[in-house]
Amino acid sequence: MTTSPNSNKKELSSEQQDGLLKILKARFEKYMNRHHGLEWADVQARLEAQPEKLWSLHEMEVSGGEPDVVGYDQQTGEYMFCDCSAESPKGRRSVCYDREALESRKEHKPQNNAIEMAAAIGIEILTEEQYRELQKLGSFDMKTSSWVKTPERIRKLGGAIFCDRRYDTVFMYHNGAESYYAARGFRGSLRV
Incomplete structure (x- = not known):
């Protein structure tokens, strides 16, 4: 995963903030169908705080x-952000599900796992x-797939679940949590 130079401090320079806000605003305005009735100025004020x-x-x-932005929680006043890339995020693919799965592999271990990567970024896996x-x-995810939060009962048995979209239908599947593929990553969400 590519991280920013300030990733250890978990803060952005003013230039990085300005650049990111421009990207987010442009995306927000391009895809209004994802957040009907919401205003960018309100989202930006919440982000800057x-x-x-x-x-x-x-x-x-x-x-x-x-x-x-994919939603708004009226009870908490939080905006919900989600990874909206057409395919599973490139910088978060080829990962197994969690640390336990990673450590269970004897050879050909992936570099990381979805649960710890999400935590390091400060997001929740979907x-x-x-x-x-x-x-x-x-x-x-018409060509890729994404790990999703796996129920504990499935995880205890060694499995994990992932989803994708094929044939105009969303499918949920299972795999061993230690598996990883070049076309499987994970999507995350963030409440702001």
Whole structure:
């Protein structure tokens, strides 16, 4: 995964902030169908008040996620961002599901795992329900697939679940949590 030079400090320079806000605003305006009734000025004000969230969005962006606003929580006043790249983010592919899966591999270990990468970025891996909601906003993962949050009962048995979209249908599958493929990554969400 490519990270920013300031990734250890989890803060962006003013130039990085300005650049990221321009990218996010342009994407917000281009894909209004993802966030009907929301105003960019409100989103930007919330972002500027929480620089650590801007850092997480930057990490989502540099790893290929193309984050965008996909919802608003009226109870908390939070905006929900999600990776909206057409395919699973390039900088987050070829990873197994979690640390336990990574350590269980005897050879040909991937460089990382989805759960720890998400935590390092400060995002949550999508649940199956969130993934299906995202798919209502467009067609995602037509050639790739994405790990999703796996229920503990499945994980205890060594499995993990992932989703993709084929034949105009969203599918959920299972695999050993230690598996990894060049076309499988993960998508994340962030509440701001």
